[in-house]
Amino acid sequence: MRFEVVAVDPASGLRAGLLHTPHGVVPTPSFMPVGTLGTVKSLTPADVRATGAQVVLANSYHLALQPGVETVQRLGGLHSFMRWDGPILTDSGGFQVFSLDHLRQVGEEGVTFASHLDGAPMFLSPECVVQSQECLGADLIMPLDECLGTAATYAETEAALERTQRWWRRGQAAHQRPDQALFALIQGGLFEDLRREAARAAASHPAPGFAIGGLSVGEPKDVTAALLQATLAELPADRPRYLMGVGHPSDLVTYARLGVDLFDCVLPTRLGRNGTVWCDLDGRRLHLSRRALLGRGGPIVPGCMCMACTNWSVGGLAALYQNRDPLAYRLASMHNLTILGRLAHDLRRTVLYTAEKNSMLRVGKARDW
């Protein structure tokens, strides 16, 4: 994996980059749709591509339970299983384990917990999450981290931070496949100095990229922005920054302007499957379940190039959704993903255009768009 920063906006931290992976180049900023079980629900890979997405995310914890890492391997590995020949990122399962508040026990060795499917006892260690992601075969992989809730104290957060750093070194020692980039994972809760410390510690390792977790979990948006700025200030500029779990249109714009390159979130597709579509670039919502929408002509967002907006009226989409036609989930998901894809594209265009005007663009780098 190689990352190039092509241009930086002098007025903000916004940057246009190119992330080179064994499965293709990703222009950044980029939003990564989430395919928990190996598919972005209700979409084909071609549908996902049509939204402008270039990388997809899958959850190694879910895949390990269902259909199992071995089954994925037998079917040709994760790229083959997902029918996606572009870049893939897998997470470590840490977040899932810590969000299931069920019979969980954290020790220095790793985490013991009960499967969310059948309650079977399971154990995750920093080594085994790397090994299982190596078997799956994603391009970008994540280490095990200890996640805490928003109620964690300073002392708890500091202890978790240090453990996450020890786990990161163990994960790195276990990591064998040179074609996979194992990111460093930065926590630090809602404490600015711990965020800075975590970022500095991560930066001191030869990590190919940085994942920032535990933000945008319910705290006020100005707090998120301040913590994110503190984190980013400590990170080297030449490596990609991935803000985990952020996917609201206005958040994507705000945090990309602070210097984030990669985003992921279930929000656009989860909303879509529940019949909620974003009706502007700020993320205002329209609920397709409303009877009053049935007769409304015109697209959800005029000018939107998604499959829903270029083919169906709001009324037609509302009728599909109210008839419980699975096509509605697909179209609404594609629309919401396209809003994010377009925002990421526009942010990139803006910084490239500004840089070109100011002659700050490195020669020949703009050809990718």
Next chain:
Amino acid sequence: MRFEVVAVDPASGLRAGLLHTPHGVVPTPSFMPVGTLGTVKSLTPADVRATGAQVVLANSYHLALQPGVETVQRLGGLHSFMRWDGPILTDSGGFQVFSLDHLRQVGEEGVTFASHLDGAPMFLSPECVVQSQECLGADLIMPLDECLGTAATYAETEAALERTQRWWRRGQAAHQRPDQALFALIQGGLFEDLRREAARAAASHPAPGFAIGGLSVGEPKDVTAALLQATLAELPADRPRYLMGVGHPSDLVTYARLGVDLFDCVLPTRLGRNGTVWCDLDGRRLHLSRRALLGRGGPIVPGCMCMACTNWSVGGLAALYQNRDPLAYRLASMHNLTILGRLAHDLRRTVLYTAEKNSMLRVGKARDW
């Protein structure tokens, strides 16, 4: 609407035809996917086309209840509402009314019954079903008929037959749009002489085509074939014959060989949504819910050109289905429809090829394929 018989197989009743409609030409035999509420569930129009389908069917009764005929008109008519610019057939609602065994009262004027949605009292007359189909705007429309169950006596069947004929004349008198073809509808239950009589009566009217109802409703297959042969023997050869509600692969082949041109059925898509796919051209079934399928490589049917078979292994499809991903319903529906589309195509090719060899083909007619 205009129908051409391009070639007839001398060894059977199989025929290749061209059905010219205001929205395009349909090569027959043809299977018509069912889009009850205006969409073939979980599929886009492009998906439907990719299965080889050329006409789709919608149910005027369901559309009248939800979203309502006026809403469909406000959104630009049925073709616009369905995003389908090819030919559409709507049924009259007769079958739905008679299959809801709920508070139904048949009189000479029409049928009074309770809505299946909210129990509201409704009334269908031979005139109003034509008018509502004229407002919707399909290319092929159906008259109101009185359907009876398989337990009906000879006397009941005869009375229903005569009433259907009187209703057909009233429907024809009410019919105003010259761009829509109002088919005659043939009933006659399981009595061969009544089938013949109904067919003769229908043939004596200037009907543009014939719909054959009330067959394949549970009776043995040789009974269906005998009744169908009796019906077809009385029908003029120059007009299309549509066998309602038939859609199993082996039935399509058998009845096309007797001289049927058009078929429709919910079976391929209903099976698909329940995770059942046809694994050969005879219609043997594979249930994607089986755990044992998870690791199986290779397509459902080798050589099948559907989106599922050209992109996913059986194991991948089983994983999708077992994860309840709506994509599984879409792919399985597309696969089953493609099996029928391919069978209809192959039947047509066979008769055209035989006719060409025997120089019975009218010059220039084979160009459509």
